[in-house]
Amino acid sequence: MKIKVHGAAEEVTGSCIQITTEHSNIIVDCGLIQGAPKKEERNRAPFPFSLRELDAVILTHAHIDHSGRLPVLVGQGYQGPIHTHEANADLLDILLMDSAFLQEKEAEWANTKRSRKGLKLLEPLYTQDDVPPVLSLLNLHPYKQPIEITEDITMVLHNAGHILGSAHVELLIKESSHTKRIILSGDIGNPGSPIQEDSNIYGKADLVIMESTYGNRNHQSWDTSIVELKTALDEARQHGGNVLIPSFAVGRTQVLLYYFAKYYNEWHLRDWDIYLDSPMAIKVTNTYGKYWQLYKKESQYLWSGETLHQKLPNLKFTPDTEQSIELNSVHQGAIIIAGSGMMNGGRIKQHLKHNIWRPQCSLIVAGFQPEGTLGNRIVEGAKYIKLWGETVKVAAKVHTIGGFSAHAGQKDLLKWYQKFENSPRLVLVHGAQTTIQEFHDFMTQNVDSEITIAKHGEVIRV
Structure with a gap:
């Protein structure tokens, strides 16, 4: 199988990971790229994969840096399933509608200035009318229930402890006579949160793709x-x-x-x-x-x-x-x-x-x-x-107040990875360039495993 990281590679927004097998082509997350205007212009670039060949989308959680380009994906023709935890139906409705409203307002403000200069007016990236078609494609699942999403990929969602509905994605992928277990962390919750249950994934894995948002710091208690x-x-x-x-x-x-x-x-x-x-x-x-x-x-x-x-x-x-x-x-x-x-x-x-x-x-x-x-x-x-x-x-x-983050800090990210029994191969995503390099060095010193930092568009073979 081949894995490509199309977003949140040495950055913290725009999460999107493509997994291609002999029979299937899926993506996990389709997030909005946020930050400076030059960065956000990338939201308008064509997707680096064929929408016609895309079999399924899996959404780890509703935060816009993981879900915010779904209206673009669907608006350009994707009509397949979007698999996610059942709580995300409500959150996506709220967050995507808010994101669409902001896209409309930003286009309106920009066009006020552009019209004075005689420049071509901009269309918003998407509008509130583009959100209901996304919601209609949602396939909602509970935690810990195996779901066969294609002929060779079974998905299991595990509580990630981050926000309501957040999930680690476990993929069981059949290859010849073998089954590979791939874990995509999504965003890992800060243990001890008073509301969310702590993350609860463990066992053996062939590959772990892990977020690194706070990989260079620890939160206070x-x-x-x-x-x-x-x-x-x-x-x-x-x-x-x-x-x-x-x-x-x-x-x-x-x-x-x-x-x-x-x-x-x-x-x-x-x-x-x-x-x-x-x-x-x-x-x-x-x-x-x-x-x-x-x-x-x-x-x-x-x-x-x-x-x-x-x-x-x-x-x-x-x-x-x-x-x-x-x-x-x-x-x-x-x-x-x-x-x-x-x-x-x-x-x-x-x-x-x-x-x-x-x-x-x-x-x-x-x-x-x-x-x-x-x-x-x-x-x-x-x-x-x-x-x-x-x-x-x-x-x-x-x-x-320093300790109310919904993300795990450095030492808790390490503890999360150490729950896997066999020190599986580790690929780091979703972290600013300096942060992810510091986290790579920290993990290299503390675990005996092959650890790499994902590069944008690089092919990872499993």
Whole structure:
């Protein structure tokens, strides 16, 4: 068989891996390439494989860097099955529709400038009308159930512990009289998450294709992060202003709500009004309630029925723009959870405009802020930021919480790989160039195996 990595080779977006056997041709993931404009232009390039010869698509999870080009794939003619975990039907509907809306808006903004210059107008990469045809092709499966997806490939999905519906993909591929076991990690969850069950794959394998997103660093412990969150809220209560929490809609928001419910009395959260000010995060949170049986036993109770609102009686959802604008006149006593997690867009920017210059307010940053983002500039100590061309002073107290990542860190990636009994051949994907090289060196020092870094379009033979 032949394997080609068409995306997330020495980068962290655009995941797409092609597997070709004597009888079958499939891809695992079809993610959006994100980042600088030159990178994103690659989303418009032709796919490096024939859509007519493609037998099946497997989706590890719904994050846009793994799923975001599916509307392009289907729009160009793919009509075969898209195999994924059953929880991803709801998440894909939410995330792909949001991605399509952003594609439409970006084209609209670009065309406003292009029309003034007399340039040819751009079409959005895809629109919201392109999402339902993708959803119609979904073949939904539970974990641990073998599914024959082609005449020589059987697929098994295993919980990856990353976000709701995330999966490691096990492929059992018949070749002559032998069966090869290929493992594609997707994104590997951070062990100890309060909601997601930890990853649970093991045994022997012939090849493991493994993500390396945080391959050069370790996360601090969940316990330390909980203490940091409590301390930040205690200080904010003494200062008397509002608390802003930029948050990712899938995973991070639900972790925060879990801890708010668990420590409601201990952290004096009754003294606050808590607002979830993100239409996407609200939809995702409601979706989490549909799949409560998938979570750790200690957190299942929170997501079933109306328990979340019973445990957090002062939690208010504000999906409408008008409701969000009303928060601009609230100057104290509000905890506002809003997107986006890196502060480059979304409603959090409006809340920064109305709060970050006020010394009695607090900003709790509970996620990694990549270089070049507004969030990174604030965390690095910027005294002033620009919002819509206006210079705004950073006077609010900034707290950073380091351990709530949905991705495994370096030592946990190593532990994940060591669950395989035979130290199988390892191919590294989904990591920035310097990160993945550091992780390669780290793994080489700690395991006795053939380890390579995938190159874009390189043929890997098994």
